[in-house]
Every structure is written in C-alpha cells, then in structure tokens.
Amino acid sequence: NAGVMQNPRHLVRRRGQEARLRCSPMKGHSHVYWYRQLPEEGLKFMVYLQKENIIDESGMPKERFSAEFPKEGPSILRIQQVVRGDSAAYFCASSPQDRGGETQYFGPGTRLLVL
Amino acid sequence: AQSVTQLDSHVSVSEGTPVLLRCNYSSSYSPSLFWYVQHPNKGLQLLLKYTSAATLVKGINGFEAEFKKSETSFHLTKPSAHMSDAAEYFCVVKPTDSWGKLQFGAGTQVVVTP
Numbered sequence: 001n002a003g004v005m006q007n008p009r010h011l012v013r014r015r016g017q018e019a020r021l022r023c024s025p026m027k028g029h030s031h032v033y034w035y036r037q038l039p040e041e042g043l044k045f046m047v048y049l050q051k052e053n054i055i056d057e058s059g060m061p062k063e064r065f066s067a068e069f070p071k072e073g074p075s076i077l078r079i080q081q082v083v084r085g086d087s088a089a090y091f092c093a094s095s096p097q098d099r100g101g102e103t104q105y106f107g108p109g110t111r112l113l114v115l
Numbered sequence: 116a117q118s119v120t121q122l123d124s125h126v127s128v129s130e131g132t133p134v135l136l137r138c139n140y141s142s143s144y145s146p147s148l149f150w151y152v153q154h155p156n157k158g159l160q161l162l163l164k165y166t167s168a169a170t171l172v173k174g175i176n177g178f179e180a181e182f183k184k185s186e187t188s189f190h191l192t193k194p195s196a197h198m199s200d201a202a203e204y205f206c207v208v209k210p211t212d213s214w215g216k217l218q219f220g221a222g223t224q225v226v227v228t229p
Contacts, residue, residue: 004158033215042205043159045216056215091158093217103149104217108158 002027004094004107012113013082021077021110025094032075033104034067037089049075082114117142119208121220128196129228136191136223138206148189149207149217150180159205165189176200201227 005024013019025032030051035043048056049069060067064082069075079086089111093104122137140146150162163174170182180191189206206220 033217035217035219042219042221043217044219048215059216103161103164105161106151106159111156 004092004105006092006107006110008110009108010111014115015083016081019079019082019112021090023075023092023107026105029094029096031095032069033093034077035091043091084114087112087114117208117218119206119218119220121206121223123223125224127226130198131195134193134196136204138189138220139187140189140208142208147209150191151205151207152202154202196227198227201225
C-alpha cells in the first residue's frame with residue numbers, strides 16, 4: 001500500500017508565477033489535509049478537504065491560495081502570483097476518517113522556493 | 116482552544132545516553148496526543164500516539180511517552196540514543212471530539228554525538 005504521494009518534491013517559481021502542488025492520499029483515505037512549514041517552524045494547518053468538499057479552510061491565506069479535492073484525481077493546492085514569503089515546505093496528510101485520535105499520515109512534502 | 120508547547124528547541128545527547136523531549140499541552144477537551152519525527156528533508160513519521168487508553172504509550176524505535184493529565188504533559192523518552200535518532204521531533208495535539216486540524220509544537224531538534 002503506497003503511502004501519501006506528493007509531487008513535485010521540489011518546485012522553483014519566480015515571483016508572480018503560479019504554483020500547483022499535488023497530493024495523492026493513501027488508498028482508501030478520503031480525508032486530506034494541507035500544512036505549511038516555514039523555515040525553523042512547526043507545521044501550520046491550512047485546509048481540510050473531503051472529496052469535492054472543503055471542510056475547514058481556516059488556515060488558508062485569504063488571497064491567492066486555493067485547494068480542491070475532486071471526485072477523481074489528486075488534491076491540488078494552488079498558489080497564484082507567488083511571493084517570496086510563500087517559500088516553504090508544504091505537506092499533505094490523509095486519513096481514512098476523521099474522528100477521535102485518527103492518525104494522519106504525511107507525504108514527503110513539496111519544497112517551494114520563490115525567487 | 117488547544118495548544119502545545121515544546122520546552123526545548125534543541126537537545127544534545129551522547130550516543131547511548133537517555134533522551135528526554137518535553138511537551139506540555141492545553142486543551143479544552145480530552146485530547147489525542149502524538150509525537151512525529153522528521154528527518155532532514157523528509158516527511159513526518161508517526162512515532163506514537165495517545166488516545167485515552169493506557170497512559171504509557173510505546174512507539175517505534177524504542178521511544179515511549181507518558182500522558183500525565185495532572186501536569187498536562189506528554190514527554191517523550193528513549194533509554195539509549197542512537198545516531199539515527201538525530202532529527203526534529205514534533206509534539207502534536209488534537210481534541211478527540213473535534214475533526215481536522217492538528218496543532219503542532221515548534222519542534223525540538225535532537226543532536227546525537229558519538
């Protein structure tokens with residue numbers, strides 16, 4: 001059973017470009033979470049999605065950031081008009097359900113560098 | 116609201132000596148607590164979790180943690196450090212009656228010297 005997969009692993013963008021980060025959850029998992037890790041910091045929650053639904057986006061910046069988890073295909077985190085402050089590691093996690101102490105399984109992350 | 120505080124940003128130990136990583140939490144509800152490890156440029160791996168069963172939780176690679184409600188602590192220990200334990204460790208809290216977001220501590224960087 002493959003783990004959570006993210007691609008690309010590394011992404012370089014110039015200011016003003018768009019970044020698209022992909023996440024394929026573990027087989028059988030229908031809950032996806034995105035987290036951002038700034039340098040020298042812990043992970044910060046961004047958004048929680050189920051298939052075709054955004055459940056909690058309280059951690060998403062109000063502008064330029066969006067996320068989706070379509071019926072078919074991976075979850076996508078999209079950052080429009082990137083700025084240098086968007087440089088970070090973006091981690092995706094998945095779980096089969098979300099209640100109690102259900103474990104979230106993390107992918108290897110996408111490291112975004114904005115020049 | 117819940118939060119988690121890791122009391123040490125850096126811990127340095129000699130190989131073969133005990134490791135102690137301290138974590139205190141605050142939560143309005145009975146929490147689930149986790150420890151994750153992150154090796155350089157890698158993803159996060161679950162070490163162990165507490166979900167209101169036994170207060171002493173055993174994890175992978177010889178790690179264990181004890182949930183102490185009276186002290187609101189969930190410290191991580193290992194009797195004998197190995198060079199491969201050098202990594203960043205995150206204490207994480209999630210209220211059991213909530214869904215979604217995990218709340219991460221700032222992390223503790225562990226250095227193991229020969």
